[in-house]
Amino acid sequence: MAQCPRCQAQVDESELRPLMGEKVCEDCYIKLVDLTKECDPWASYVAKRTMDKQGGKLTADQQKLYDLVKVKQEVPLKMAAKELGWDESKIHQEVITLRHLELVKTKVLGPDTIISL
Ligand SMILES: [Zn+2]
Structure with missing residues (x-):
């Protein structure tokens, strides 16, 4: 198991997605990607x-x-x-x-x- 650095959720390592130098869970990724894209x-x-x-x-x-x-x-x-x-x-x-x-x-x-x- 791995931990999402943003929401502290315990997720499977394979579910983490790279975002701005961090590896975050899918939920955080979906939330943040809107704020980072043009x-x-x-x-x-x-x-x-x-x-x-x-x-x-x-x-x-x-x-x-x-x-x-x-x-x-x-x-x-x-x-x-x-x-x-x-x-x-x-x-x-x-x-x-x-x-x-x-x-x-x-x-x-x-x-x-x-x-x-
Ligand atoms: Zn998360």
Whole structure:
């Protein structure tokens, strides 16, 4: 058995996937790969269309996250989740949406993902 360095899950060695110099379990890989790959133009287009339908406004949660990033300029994903009281899957989802809207950027630094403007 091997252990995922991110979520500490016990998984079979063969299930670990290489990601940025680490070997992580499939769940972490799926979550993180969205944050590491380049934004795809189609996803970006869809996110913008969705926002237009909402009257050009962010949802309340997206706005909260965006405000936090505006204040801090750069905030680690985990810290942002803590400040907002969200779990990791929730923050991933909102960050990815804001990224598609080209309001924030993400960069992965070791075990942390940094959200910035
Ligand atoms: Zn994991």
